[in-house]
Amino acid sequence: MPDRQRRRYAPRLPREQRQQQLLDAAMTVLADCPLQELSMEAVAEAGGVGKPVLYTAFDTRAELVAALLTREHQRGLEQVRAAMSTDPSAGDPNRVYPAAMSAFLRCALENPTRWRLILTAPDSVPREYRAALRSARSEVVTQAEQLAKAGTATDPRLAQLDPALLGHTMLSFAEMLGRLAINDATPYPRERLEQFAMVAMTMFAGAG
CATH class of the missing domain: 1.10.357.10 (Tetracycline Repressor, domain 2)
Structure with a gap:
């Protein structure tokens, strides 16, 4: 049987806690790139979650950026x-x-x-x-x-x-x-x- 790529599963967290975790991940990404180049893929990767999990916390990149800037x-x-x-x-x-x-x-x-x-x-x-x-x-x-x-x-x-x-x-x-x-x-x-x-x-x- 061919090996299947394992899907990344993140433990369930309350939405607010997940948002803070992903904002922390975004800050990690921004240490090496300007805000204009921040991508949802990079944030998900840095946060150790899949993009579906990321989109349960922030509907859009604009929403994530706004929350990050405010915080x-x-x-x-x-x-x-x-x-x-x-x-x-x-x-x-x-x-x-x-x-x-x-x-x-x-x-x-x-x-x-x-x-x-x-x-x-x-x-x-x-x-x-x-x-x-x-x-x-x-x-x-x-x-x-x-x-x-x-x-x-x-x-x-x-x-x-x-x-x-x-x-x-x-x-x-x-x-x-x-x-x-x-x-x-x-x-x-x-x-x-x-x-x-x-x-x-x-x-x-x-x-x-």
């Missing part, structure tokens, strides 16, 4: 909230901001796949996800502005700077360093980026 964005936002000072008026702003930058870079390097989705989202991502990114960025800008205001209150060299624009500048600077950290880690290791952030902040304050 990773929320987790990334939680990381940023934890990294930023809850009391921006506490301590020297020239030290608080580099400390927050260091924490952010650590978060990005701990999960570069997640932060590629957040910092380098392709044009093809769902409109709702782009709206969520804008909303989250606005929240972080507000925190950065509070830090900037604390800086202008304690350091007269910063008093002439618009705190709202300074907040935007600080966040854009952090995003730029984050992209370098996750995309060009060899020439731009974390220590190099941290040192640059600390020196740049000191020079920036001294320019006032």
Whole structure:
């Protein structure tokens, strides 16, 4: 009797648990390919299930991608909230901001796949996800502005700077360093980026 190819059977799981398992599998796949190239076949393979099982969890690739982006964005936002000072008026702003930058870079390097989705989202991502990114960025800008205001209150060299624009500048600077950290880690290791952030902040304050 000819050998038959064995079919892959996955143990039954509640749908929500299966979804999380497959989203984890998708993140594994995305470690080696861009979001645009993510396929249902690759996710099923990484998750150790057949495509029929995958399609019981997500009806379409678009549904899987939307769920993945939503989950990773929320987790990334939680990381940023934890990294930023809850009391921006506490301590020297020239030290608080580099400390927050260091924490952010650590978060990005701990999960570069997640932060590629957040910092380098392709044009093809769902409109709702782009709206969520804008909303989250606005929240972080507000925190950065509070830090900037604390800086202008304690350091007269910063008093002439618009705190709202300074907040935007600080966040854009952090995003730029984050992209370098996750995309060009060899020439731009974390220590190099941290040192640059600390020196740049000191020079920036001294320019006032």
